[in-house]
Amino acid sequence: MALVTRASVHLFAVTDVDKGCKNGGGDKSVRITGAGGNGYIVQTSRHQLVNTLPSDVKLAELCNFVWQGDFILASSNNPQPALVLLQEKDGKLVELTRFPCEDSIHTISPGSNGDTIIQLSNATVLKFKEGSLEPLFEFPRLCSKVISTPNGVLGLTSTGKLYLNDQEIAGNITSMFLHSHFLLATTMDHRLIAVPNDDLANSATLKWEDAGNRRVERGSKLVTAVAHGSRTVLQMPRGNLETIQPRSLTIHLLKDLLNTLKFKEAFLLARRQRLNLNLLVDHDSKLFMDNIKEFVSQVNSESEHLNIFLADLKDENVCITMYSAQYKNQPNKDWPDKVVSVCEAVRTVLEVTEDNNNNNNLVPILATLVRQGNMLEQALQRIQKLRDCGRQNECDNGLRYILYSVDVNLLFNIALGTYDFDLVLMVAEKSQKDPKEYLPILNAYKAMPSDYMKYSIDKDLKRYDSALSHIAKCPDNFEECLKLIQDQRLFKQGMLLFPKGSDNYKSVCKIYGEYLDSKRYYLEASYLFEQAGDYESAVRTSERACSWERAGNLARRAGWSRDQLDQLFKDLAAKLEEMDRGMESALIWKEWLQDAEESIAVLARTKCWSECLRQVRQLGRDDLLETHLLPALQDRKQILQSTISANIDKINEQVNRLEMIRAERSTRMLQQHQDDQEDMEVDGRNLDDADLFSDTTSVGGGGSVATSAARSKSTLATRTSGRSKSGKGRRKQER
Numbered sequence: 001m002a003l004v005t006r007a008s009v010h011l012f013a014v015t016d017v018d019k020g021c022k023n024g025g026g027d028k029s030v031r032i033t034g035a036g037g038n039g040y041i042v043q044t045s046r047h048q049l050v051n052t053l054p055s056d057v058k059l060a061e062l063c064n065f066v067w068q069g070d071f072i073l074a075s076s077n078n079p080q081p082a083l084v085l086l087q088e089k090d091g092k093l094v095e096l097t098r099f100p101c102e103d104s105i106h107t108i109s110p111g112s113n114g115d116t117i118i119q120l121s122n123a124t125v126l127k128f129k130e131g132s133l134e135p136l137f138e139f140p141r142l143c144s145k146v147i148s149t150p151n152g153v154l155g156l157t158s159t160g161k162l163y164l165n166d167q168e169i170a171g172n173i174t175s176m177f178l179h180s181h182f183l184l185a186t187t188m189d190h191r192l193i194a195v196p197n198d199d200l201a202n203s204a205t206l207k208w209e210d211a212g213n214r215r216v217e218r219g220s221k222l223v224t225a226v227a228h229g230s231r232t233v234l235q236m237p238r239g240n241l242e243t244i245q246p247r248s249l250t251i252h253l254l255k256d257l258l259n260t261l262k263f264k265e266a267f268l269l270a271r272r273q274r275l276n277l278n279l280l281v282d283h284d285s286k287l288f289m290d291n292i293k294e295f296v297s298q299v300n301s302e303s304e305h306l307n308i309f310l311a312d313l314k315d316e317n318v319c320i321t322m323y324s325a326q327y328k329n330q331p332n333k334d335w336p337d338k339v340v341s342v343c344e345a346v347r348t349v350l351e352v353t354e355d356n357n358n359n360n361n362l363v364p365i366l367a368t369l370v371r372q373g374n375m376l377e378q379a380l381q382r383i384q385k386l387r388d389c390g391r392q393n394e395c396d397n398g399l400r401y402i403l404y405s406v407d408v409n410l411l412f413n414i415a416l417g418t419y420d421f422d423l424v425l426m427v428a429e430k431s432q433k434d435p436k437e438y439l440p441i442l443n444a445y446k447a448m449p450s451d452y453m454k455y456s457i458d459k460d461l462k463r464y465d466s467a468l469s470h471i472a473k474c475p476d477n478f479e480e481c482l483k484l485i486q487d488q489r490l491f492k493q494g495m496l497l498f499p500k501g502s503d504n505y506k507s508v509c510k511i512y513g514e515y516l517d518s519k520r521y522y523l524e525a526s527y528l529f530e531q532a533g534d535y536e537s538a539v540r541t542s543e544r545a546c547s548w549e550r551a552g553n554l555a556r557r558a559g560w561s562r563d564q565l566d567q568l569f570k571d572l573a574a575k576l577e578e579m580d581r582g583m584e585s586a587l588i589w590k591e592w593l594q595d596a597e598e599s600i601a602v603l604a605r606t607k608c609w610s611e612c613l614r615q616v617r618q619l620g621r622d623d624l625l626e627t628h629l630l631p632a633l634q635d636r637k638q639i640l641q642s643t644i645s646a647n648i649d650k651i652n653e654q655v656n657r658l659e660m661i662r663a664e665r666s667t668r669m670l671q672q673h674q675d676d677q678e679d680m681e682v683d684g685r686n687l688d689d690a691d692l693f694s695d696t697t698s699v700g701g702g703g704s705v706a707t708s709a710a711r712s713k714s715t716l717a718t719r720t721s722g723r724s725k726s727g728k729g730r731r732k733q734e735r
Helices: 197-205 247-259 263-272 285-290 292-299 303-312 338-353 362-371 376-388 392-405 408-416 421-430 435-446 450-460 464-471 475-488 491-497 503-518 522-532 535-544 548-557 562-578 582-592 596-605 609-619 623-682 705-734
Strands: 002-004 008-013 030-032 040-042 048-054 062-068 071-076 082-089 092-100 105-110 116-120 124-129 132-138 145-149 152-156 162-164 167-170 173-178 182-187 191-196 212-215 221-225 232-235 241-244
Touching: 002 062, 062 105, 071 092, 071 105, 105 145, 116 145, 145 173, 152 173, 173 221, 182 197, 182 221, 182 247, 191 197, 212 247, 247 263, 247 285, 263 292, 263 303, 285 292, 285 338, 292 303, 292 338, 303 338, 303 362, 338 362, 362 376, 362 392, 376 392, 376 408, 376 421, 392 408, 392 421, 408 421, 421 435, 435 450, 450 464, 450 475, 464 475, 464 491, 475 491, 475 503, 491 503, 503 522, 503 535, 522 535, 522 548, 535 548, 535 562, 548 562, 548 582, 562 582, 562 596, 582 596, 582 609, 596 609, 596 623, 609 623
Parallel strands: none
Antiparallel strands: 002 008, 008 048, 030 040, 048 092, 062 071, 071 082, 082 092, 105 116, 116 124, 124 132, 145 152, 152 162, 162 167, 173 182, 182 191, 191 212, 221 232, 232 241
């Protein structure tokens, strides 16, 4: 830091010896007191005078001092506008040279590459480097603050205009500061925005609305920001200074920590700044999963930190939702099973490093099981294992955590599903449930046989598959087993639980067949009735399914009498004939009922002419042609003739109607044309020049300009009439 007086320059610096001390630091510390209190001592730093440079130069005539490397630059207007270059020699500050300027110098700003940016009072911008002045461009207006960047020179006017070189990029900026990675600016609508420095390279496509922003107090202005950090200092309208940490800067700092695998520092920063902890994973999911062991090692140094991280996990990618402004180039990909994958990876690392004499990993392992949702039973089994090993304190701590994370009733039911009543009692006691609620239930379960007890618990918990597996082991309760199968439709599971061919298996097949019969799956029901040995029902359902071959075979296997078989075959043949399956019906009459003549009659009625003729010739009964085939052909001929005749009459009727409509339409069009001609004669329209009109005006449907005019006139009359009618309607409604 340099302090310029009339005749000398004083240099101040913070040395290692003078850096602030902690409590009791003597006169180097600073005590802060307030009304009614003893105050407190803070660690601070103080600048010490390290050198004084006297000068023969009239420093009072100079302004705009800038310390650039080994030189001090200043501006002077006496005797003419010039850039003054000063340097220390032999313990004195001497003037090396002056560079004349065409106008007075308004601002001098250090450049980004060792150069210096100079703005004249006429808004011309110059660059000073290596002893030469070079003109660059001219701002549209004189700027009160100028900052040099790798992508150009920024200038801010007193009216809020922000320029990048000679182009305006914003019009509502009140202050700005160039951070190491962002351009920070406050706006007239009292917001602090952070634009990445790389985005300034494409100022034409710069979108301020996509930049990270936050609300600030009215009238706040930027003072400074810590490079490669997130702290930003604002000056309030009252004059006081306040430090904030904008989200964009914080996330950039978090990115650097994650990329360098400093997971603990990143976690503490995210937690302190209230960032979503999913960002630790979503920033670079591959990097995170590849270094999951390092992450667990760092974050699990304090067990609650890892629990907090696991509790905040969700399947959403926050880089493309919550923090999209800070991750513009993030690939838009989802990770549907992120929670499951991360929990499994963390649990694997914890289980490998778990020590039987150290319970630091117990709660995080339980947290991974709880967050996966469907592994609460495994979590309780771990607690049960600890209890069996005599580690009661760890057991209590783990159970207390699970009860804090999961609904007590859900956890009680899961514990009950383990059939371990000691574990159930332990959960119930820790959950402060009323013993009058659960003790009678538990006592009732304990009084039951083992398999029936498990069945009752599973049924109450609506775990019907497991309940069925247990009740199937209770031969005295088979009726209850059948009822469970029937009520919950567990037919397939029930068939797998009993040996094929056993009475229980047949009973299950029978109720399954009855269920399918009620749903009209007749063929499938027939197979199940056959498995159950119920051939009567199997024949009945096969007949309904029109599976005539199967029905006949089952009826013979059932030992039906000849009269019963004949009646069944006749019913099947009649049903097939109704379904227009004449070939199959004729086959039943011919082969099963031994009635060849009726077979020929069925073929004739179902219009199977070729097969009918073949069987007639095979029998050598030409009389059947006269009695069955020819009458059927005559009937079919009459039906076809009447259908064709009816269709012809219908077509003729429609054609006549169409001709009449076309004639009426032509008459109306001719009459309309004549009326139009009369209207044109009455109006004195001269059509002698009709051939001067474009041919295209009369191409479509015989229309013309006169017709169009008449149509427009008619349309206008219609609109007027419509308005009149609507006006009458409104007046009538008002009355």
